[in-house]
Amino acid sequence: xxxxxxxxxxxxxxxxxxxxxxxxxxxxxxxxxxxxxxxxxxxxxxxxxxxxxxxxxxxxxxxxxxxxxxxxxxxxxxxxxxxxxxxxxxxxxxxxxxxxxxxxxxxxxxxxxxxxxxxxxxxxxxxxxxxxxxxxxxxxxxxxxxxxxxxxxxxxxxxxxxxxxxxxxxxxxxxxxxxxxxxxxxxxxxxxxxxxxxxxxxxxxxxxxxxxxxxxxxxxxxxxxxxxxxxxxxxxxxxxxxxxxxxxxxxxxxxxxxxxxxxxxxxxxxxxxxxxxxxxxxxxxxxxxxxxxxxxxxxxxxxxxxxxxxxxxxxxxxxxxxxxxxxxxxxxxxxxxxxxxxxxxxxxxxxxxxxxxxxxxxxxxxxxxxxxxxxxxxxxxxxxxxxxxxxxxxxxxxxxxxxxxxxxxxxxxxxxxxxxxxxxxxxxxxxxxxxxxxxxxxx
Amino acid sequence: xxxxxxxxxxxxxxxxxxxxxxxxxxxxxxxxxxxxxxxxxxxxxxxxxxxxxxxxxxxxxxxxxxxxxxxxxxxxxxxxxxxxxxxxxxxxxxxxxxxxxxxxxxxxxxxxxxxxxxxxxxxxxxxxxxxxxxxxxxxxxxxxxxxxxxxxxxxxxxxxxxxxxxxxxxxxxxxxxxxxxxxxxxxxxxxxxxxxxxxxxxxxxxxxxxxxxxxxxxxxxxxxxxxxxxxxxxxxxxxxxxxxxxxxxxxxxxxxxxxxxxxxxxxxxxxxxxxxxxxxxxxxxxxxxxxxxxxxxxxxxxxxxxxxxxxxxxxxxxxxxxxxxxxxxxxxxxxxxxxxxxxxxxxxxxxxxxxxxxxxxxxxxxxxxxxxxxxxxxxxxxxxxxxxxxxxxxxxxxxxxxxxxxxxxxxxxxxxxxxxxxxxxxxxxxxxxxxxxxxxxxxxxxxxxxxxxxxxxxxxxxxxxxxx
Numbered sequence: 051x052x053x054x055x056x057x058x059x060x061x062x063x064x065x066x067x068x069x070x071x072x073x074x075x076x077x078x079x080x081x082x083x084x085x086x087x088x089x090x091x092x093x094x095x096x097x098x099x100x101x102x103x104x105x106x107x108x109x110x111x112x113x114x115x116x117x118x119x120x121x122x123x124x125x126x127x128x129x130x131x132x133x134x135x136x137x138x139x140x141x142x143x144x145x146x147x148x149x150x151x152x153x154x155x156x157x158x159x160x161x162x163x164x165x166x167x168x169x170x171x172x173x174x175x176x177x178x179x180x181x182x183x184x185x186x187x188x189x190x191x192x193x194x195x196x197x198x199x200x201x202x203x204x205x206x207x208x209x210x211x212x213x214x215x216x217x218x219x220x221x222x223x224x225x226x227x228x229x230x231x232x233x234x235x236x237x238x239x240x241x242x243x244x245x246x247x248x249x250x251x252x253x254x255x256x257x258x259x260x261x262x263x264x265x266x267x268x269x270x271x272x273x274x275x276x277x278x279x280x281x282x283x284x285x286x287x288x289x290x291x292x293x294x295x296x297x298x299x300x301x302x303x304x305x306x307x308x309x310x311x312x313x314x315x316x317x318x319x320x321x322x323x324x325x326x327x328x329x330x331x332x333x334x335x336x337x338x339x340x341x342x343x344x345x346x347x348x349x350x351x352x353x354x355x356x357x358x359x360x361x362x363x364x365x366x367x368x369x370x371x372x373x374x375x376x377x378x379x380x381x382x383x384x385x386x387x388x389x390x391x392x393x394x395x396x397x398x399x400x401x402x403x404x405x406x407x408x409x410x411x412x413x414x415x416x417x418x419x420x421x422x423x424x425x426x427x428x429x430x431x432x433x434x435x436x437x438x439x440x441x442x443x444x445x446x447x448x449x450x451x452x453x454x455x456x457x458x459x460x461x462x463x464x465x466x467x468x469x470x471x472x473x474x475x476x477x478x479x480x481x482x483x484x485x486x487x488x489x490x491x492x493x
Numbered sequence: 494x495x496x497x498x499x500x501x502x503x504x505x506x507x508x509x510x511x512x513x514x515x516x517x518x519x520x521x522x523x524x525x526x527x528x529x530x531x532x533x534x535x536x537x538x539x540x541x542x543x544x545x546x547x548x549x550x551x552x553x554x555x556x557x558x559x560x561x562x563x564x565x566x567x568x569x570x571x572x573x574x575x576x577x578x579x580x581x582x583x584x585x586x587x588x589x590x591x592x593x594x595x596x597x598x599x600x601x602x603x604x605x606x607x608x609x610x611x612x613x614x615x616x617x618x619x620x621x622x623x624x625x626x627x628x629x630x631x632x633x634x635x636x637x638x639x640x641x642x643x644x645x646x647x648x649x650x651x652x653x654x655x656x657x658x659x660x661x662x663x664x665x666x667x668x669x670x671x672x673x674x675x676x677x678x679x680x681x682x683x684x685x686x687x688x689x690x691x692x693x694x695x696x697x698x699x700x701x702x703x704x705x706x707x708x709x710x711x712x713x714x715x716x717x718x719x720x721x722x723x724x725x726x727x728x729x730x731x732x733x734x735x736x737x738x739x740x741x742x743x744x745x746x747x748x749x750x751x752x753x754x755x756x757x758x759x760x761x762x763x764x765x766x767x768x769x770x771x772x773x774x775x776x777x778x779x780x781x782x783x784x785x786x787x788x789x790x791x792x793x794x795x796x797x798x799x800x801x802x803x804x805x806x807x808x809x810x811x812x813x814x815x816x817x818x819x820x821x822x823x824x825x826x827x828x829x830x831x832x833x834x835x836x837x838x839x840x841x842x843x844x845x846x847x848x849x850x851x852x853x854x855x856x857x858x859x860x861x862x863x864x865x866x867x868x869x870x871x872x873x874x875x876x877x878x879x880x881x882x883x884x885x886x887x888x889x890x891x892x893x894x895x896x897x898x899x900x901x902x903x904x905x906x907x908x909x910x911x912x913x914x915x916x917x918x919x920x921x922x923x924x925x926x927x928x929x930x931x932x933x934x935x936x937x938x939x940x941x942x943x944x945x946x947x948x949x950x951x952x953x954x955x956x957x958x959x960x961x
């Protein structure tokens with residue numbers, strides 16, 4: 051990976067030559083493969099290497115950035131000069147600039163985030179996996195009549211980051227993904243289900259058979275679904291949709307949103323907001339985690355940050371800039387020009403998801419949501435949803451075409467059950483949870 | 494500069510192999526943007542996307558590979574990888590032939606001269622500063638202002654194995670302002686505008702006007718009450734209400750879903766899919782609009798398409814691959830985010846022409862319902878057709894008048910079901926302007942929407958207030 055780091059250093063040197071006071075360059079190379087099967091055929095096969103350089107330059111703290119796939123030396127030099135010139139036009143910013151020396155991941159441990167099998171596994175075997183996934187999905191249930199395809203995709207990424215403080219770091223990471231989107235026939239209606247899994251290695255990826263069965267089960271589950279009545283009731287969120295709720299909480303915990311006056315968590319550090327069951331952690335060093343890396347997009351060492359501890363809001367997530375603005379220290383969450391999650395998750399409980407259903411006399415089990423209607427500034431939450439009615443502690447008939455609504459502050463306070471089914475198959479994950487009361491809007 | 498005709502010929506000859514069709518897409522896109530926060534412009538950026546994507550089609554199969562290295566050796570290797578999908582068939586002997594010079598498309602892009610230089614960076618900084626001042630002066634409740642401006646120029650060259658070689662030069666400018674207001678609660682408002690034209694666009698549509706609009710929405714939302722839950726009459730406002738057409742109908746009419754039979758509209762051309770008041774167009778040929786394409790990303794000119802005419806489904810939006818498999822023709826709807834991805838059938842500018850009712854007649858006809866002034870976005874599941882919209886600005890309608898502003902409402906419904914419930918169409922249609930971006934399969938492309946004021950007899954409103 052020395053060659054990659056050399057290019058990053060060269061770009062930093064271009065920027066300093068052009069007059070930048072500070073500069074940081076990242077060279078990323080991603081080997082990507084993806085294939086899709088539909089019916090009995092391979093429908094897509096894509097394979098490429100994506101290369102790109104990103105550069106941040108500072109002038110009196112003001113920041114200008116460059117992201118380019120034009121890696122010709124002439125192209126790089128010309129655009130680096132233009133980037134440095136743009137920084138000169140900007141207003142000074144006392145909080146701007148590279149991270150403080152001492153925060154860099156100088157002695158980063160070797161983290162288990164790279165597996166050679168991702169690149170080494172033969173394309174034919176990956177294609178066979180996609181074909182098998184598609185075949186098993188269709189064989190699992192005769193009501194599955196069509197599909198939008200079954201996919202197997204992977205990437206192996208090398209990151210090299212250098213800055214004008216002399217820091218240079220590299221790491222390699224891999225990822226394998228398999229997913230399927232079957233469609234079940236329900237009279238004149240088509241019902242789509244979708245399921246996918248991701249891991250750092252093909253060896254640890256959920257089995258093709260398991261992915262196929264879950265995807266098929268989801269497609270047929272909603273056959274015969276009807277609109278539920280409008281009511282207030284407990285709502286159980288399946289782990290995949292609970293993860294989406296966690297995404298909204300991540301947005302509110304991002305210091306960038308706090309500084310923009312755009313977070314309902316602003317000025318609530320130390321306040322008790324959630325129930326005892328709300329412990330939320332961002333852990334950049336979680337072994338095998340899909341959000342794990344030795345350092346963030348600024349070269350700052352990643353770490354474990356407790357965001358909520360037994361209901362009490364403990365910490366926002368920071369990059370260097372917003373940490374300086376808000377008088378805190380970076381939590382190693384710099385990502386793609388902003389603040390991003392590493393492995394952001396809700397601590398699991400002891401009960402099984404079935405226990406949560408059994409503990410609910412009457413309510414809704416939500417298995418899918420659509421839309422993205424959360425107002426980060428107030429926490430107002432509203433989503434389209436489908437799932438099942440819960441009657442006398444058992445899953446009843448399927449329901450769809452309704453919304454669930456509430457406020458994230460109230461949802462955290464009334465989160466009264468957490469299951470044990472946490473799986474780190476995305477960067478933001480949650481176990482199955484129950485919210486004691488929300489508004490269901492249907493008939 | 495893009496590869497020349499003879500280079501493209503060698504690349505495509507290698508790519509085609511045993512396939513039915515091959516094409517190469519060259520892109521050089523430069524985006525310059527600046528951002529304002531806390532009253533100061535302290536951030537700017539340049540993004541460059543340069544490379545070639547090569548696609549090979551063999552029946553229903555498509556192979557794809559791309560390269561950011563433009564050397565002929567790298568492109569020939571990229572062509573070989575893309576051609577792997579077609580292996581097994583008989584290799585073709587004919588070499589691909591192209592015209593020696595690319596055909597340049599007539600400009601569909603308003604006043605943006607084809608060789609215009611980009612504006613001086615000071616121009617962008619000044620636009621943002623003006624937006625900030627205007628937003629803060631609009632109302633004392635405005636607590637924070639964020640604004641961004643961007644200008645891009647995308648040069649494309651497209652060469653196909655059936656002998657087409659064409660170039661296009663596409664400008665795009667966008668200015669967006671987001672305000673937070675402290676009223677009874679905190680409220681946010683966002684307004685964006687722009688188009689496929691030059692930065693001079695903002696001489697007419699001023700940053701002050703855009704900023705005041707964002708400030709007004711933030712102030713309205715800061716005094717909003719909880720939205721009622723349940724089924725009720727809904728009036729969708731003109732302009733950005735067109736998001737309704739985009740989600741409830743548009744996506745379901747994209748060629749790939751219909752070729753695969755996964756859309757609820759599959760096989761239904763000629764059938765009634767909406768109330769007869771409903772007509773929907775998609776147009777890639779409206780000069781300067783955000784969703785306009787001189788040519789699409791497969792080299793086909795953008796055109797005006799009738800999707801639904803007086804309630805009858807007339808046709809789908811097609812790219813070349815899906816059109817070929819369905820025995821129809823491309824409608825200039827093959828679009829892609831960049832050279833790193835294959836094109837998909839996509840919308841351009843989707844809108845509904847005027848009906849007969851006035852705004853006052855429509856709102857006056859509602860005893861108790863919701864007025865959806867504008868949407869922050871939406872999403873649809875194309876198989877069953879269920880959609881969701883998030884209101885950016887909305888009001889309660891009581892006895893034919895707009896009353897309290899509403900907070901955090903979603904609308905949920907089903908495409909054909911909602912289109913059958915259109916009971917009044919206004920005479921006040923317009924394109925929304927705006928800065929809408931549509932996501933599909935992980936690819937984002939700029940689009941336009943438009944609509945007159947429309948009344949739906951019943952929609953499920955996803956608020957949090959029950960009863961009353």
